[in-house]
Amino acid sequence: MTRVLRIFGLLALVGIVAVAALFWIGRGSGDIPPASVDFANLDADQRQKLLTRGEWVAHASDCAACHTDPSGGSDLAGGLPMETPMGSIFGTNITPSKDFGIGGWSADDLYRAVAWGVAPGGKNLYPAMPYTSYHQITRADSDALWVWLMDQRAVDKPNKSNDLIFPFNIRPAVALWNALFRPDAEPFQSNDSQLQQGEYLVDVLGHCGECHTPRNLAYALTDDHLAGAVIENAYAPDLRPDALARRGWTQDDMVAFLHRGLSPQGVMTFGMFPVLSHSTSHLSNDDLTAMTAYLTAGHTMPGPQVRAPTDALSREGQLLYTGLCAGCHGDEGAGQPNSSVRLDVNTTAMYANPLNLIRVISEGIPERDLAQGERMQAMPAFGAMLSDQQIAQLVNYLRQRWGGRPGDVTAEAVGSAIEKRHTTQ
Numbered sequence: 001m002t003r004v005l006r007i008f009g010l011l012a013l014v015g016i017v018a019v020a021a022l023f024w025i026g027r028g029s030g031d032i033p034p035a036s037v038d039f040a041n042l043d044a045d046q047r048q049k050l051l052t053r054g055e056w057v058a059h060a061s062d063c064a065a066c067h068t069d070p071s072g073g074s075d076l077a078g079g080l081p082m083e084t085p086m087g088s089i090f091g092t093n094i095t096p097s098k099d100f101g102i103g104g105w106s107a108d109d110l111y112r113a114v115a116w117g118v119a120p121g122g123k124n125l126y127p128a129m130p131y132t133s134y135h136q137i138t139r140a141d142s143d144a145l146w147v148w149l150m151d152q153r154a155v156d157k158p159n160k161s162n163d164l165i166f167p168f169n170i171r172p173a174v175a176l177w178n179a180l181f182r183p184d185a186e187p188f189q190s191n192d193s194q195l196q197q198g199e200y201l202v203d204v205l206g207h208c209g210e211c212h213t214p215r216n217l218a219y220a221l222t223d224d225h226l227a228g229a230v231i232e233n234a235y236a237p238d239l240r241p242d243a244l245a246r247r248g249w250t251q252d253d254m255v256a257f258l259h260r261g262l263s264p265q266g267v268m269t270f271g272m273f274p275v276l277s278h279s280t281s282h283l284s285n286d287d288l289t290a291m292t293a294y295l296t297a298g299h300t301m302p303g304p305q306v307r308a309p310t311d312a313l314s315r316e317g318q319l320l321y322t323g324l325c326a327g328c329h330g331d332e333g334a335g336q337p338n339s340s341v342r343l344d345v346n347t348t349a350m351y352a353n354p355l356n357l358i359r360v361i362s363e364g365i366p367e368r369d370l371a372q373g374e375r376m377q378a379m380p381a382f383g384a385m386l387s388d389q390q391i392a393q394l395v396n397y398l399r400q401r402w403g404g405r406p407g408d409v410t411a412e413a414v415g416s417a418i419e420k421r422h423t424t425q
């Protein structure tokens with residue numbers, strides 16, 4: 001769907017529901033659960049426990065990913081632009097700076113912002129801040145997070161203003177959106193079982209669905225929980241148990257993937273990479289085991305298996321692969337430890353949506369550090385060297401040879417997946 005259509009759809013939707021929604025405004029944002037501790041009378045031991053838990057909450061909920069400028073800047077001082085169909089929204093300064101951050105906020109204020117999307121003075125936050133996912137955060141975790149945030153270094157850095165198109169630049173209009181799409185559930189109550197701990201980490205703190213769940217025309221998450229979605233021009237795949245089993249995941253491999261960014265099924269790329277560096281690489285083995293137990297619940301996970309080709313492979317695709325890729329990834333796609341990844345059991349060619357495969361081949365991946373000391377060499381960019389037709393042949397070759405997918409990707413689909421590819425050298 002084009003951007004214009006999407007926006008018209010959105011406008012229509014907002015118009016139709018506006019009247020009905022007016023009756024709902026303000027619902028639920030008033031009563032918040034009481035503070036979990038008496039902040040005025042904390043002893044050193046209690047305070048230390050809160051700091052430890054607060055740091056864990058900050059990692060598990062990935063606050064730094066959106067509140068830190070990736071082009072260089074202090075942690076939590078803001079500046080990351082998020083591209084949405086409505087324009088750019090900037091993560092804000094959430095250090096305890098009194099003038100530019102949240103230094104003047106109370107623990108109640110933080111809970112209201114994180115769980116309800118409402119800042120002091122009744123200012124509605126845009127749902128690019130994932131409060132619909134955080135909605136069920138426990139008051140105790142929000143309080144620990146507040147103690148930890150207030151203990152961080154204050155950075156006096158002003159916020160950037162958002163660059164949104166009309167009517168999304170009218171902040172109070174978010175109240176309508178909240179009336180329709182913000183959940184109205186009680187804070188999460190866990191019986192401390194591994195599955196529930198995993199659910200809390202994946203769905204509430206980890207907000208994995210913000211990328212992996214499809215959105216509707218109004219940019220709200222749909223009920224197709226974790227069914228896969230395109231976000232910021234990359235495909236965040238289907239994470240439902242049967243899809244994970246089909247792509248050859250095991251629970252252990254997924255723990256490794258979330259811990260160090262790499263497993264036989266592939267390496268972290270695009271929007272998943274910041275999740276590794278700011279969040280999952282800091283979590284314990286128990287946390288990651290709980291998350292993957294929840295994600296794979298009730299399914300047998302057969303593990304990686306090299307598939308038989310789906311069809312006769314094209315000669316052009318074979319020649320391109322042998323000439324350009326096999327030197328690093330191997331004729332049989334076995335990869336080389338510490339320098340290139342396996343492609344024979346790699347999930348990137350298994351997605352119905354070829355977007356990530358097209359982009360990796362075209363744009364390459366810079367040399368980088370993953371986590372736990374794991375390093376990756378660069379994958380060269382082939383966009384300037386290959387035509388859309390040749391990229392399509394390569395994509396189809398990988399899909400058919402190892403992905404269990406049809407070779408139905410056209411040169412046009414490649415062209416539209418990549419913008420301005422041939423204009424830069």
Ligand code: HEC
Pocket residue numbers: 057058061062063064065066067082089090091092093094101102110113114119124125126127128129130145162210
């Ligand atoms: C996916 C990106 C993302 C994540 C993750 C995220 N935020 Fe935000 N946050 C934003 C954006 C974008 C805004 C600005 C929204 C706006 O302008 O309305 C924001 C706004 C805020 C505000 C309001 C600040 C102000 O001055 O009004 C607070 C407080 C906040 N976030 C705290 C947090 C905390 C704490 C976490 C972790 C639990 C977190 N955020 C995680 C994107 C994110």
Ligand code: HEC
Pocket residue numbers: 265266267268269321324325326327328329339340341343346347348357360361365366367368376377378379380382394398
């Ligand atoms: C110079 C060595 C080299 C060459 C040549 C090369 N690659 Fe790669 N490739 C890599 C490395 C290294 C990575 C992992 C980079 C990272 O994650 O930081 C990678 C990653 C990938 C990925 C991403 C896998 C994932 O798990 O997300 C795909 C797909 C891929 N390569 C396909 C190809 C194709 C197709 C070709 C030929 C057109 C090719 N590569 C040529 C080194 C190479």
Ligand code: HEC
Pocket residue numbers: 201202206207208209210211212231234235236237239247254257265266267268269270271272273275280291347348356
């Ligand atoms: C900012 C967007 C974003 C968030 C948040 C996010 N993901 Fe992802 N995820 C992606 C993208 C894009 C990919 C595809 C690229 C890759 O494999 O690294 C991906 C890939 C994955 C994969 C690999 C699946 C496969 O078969 O290749 C797993 C597993 C995964 N994510 C789990 C999670 C979990 C668990 C969370 C929450 C803790 C999460 N993701 C949060 C964007 C995101």
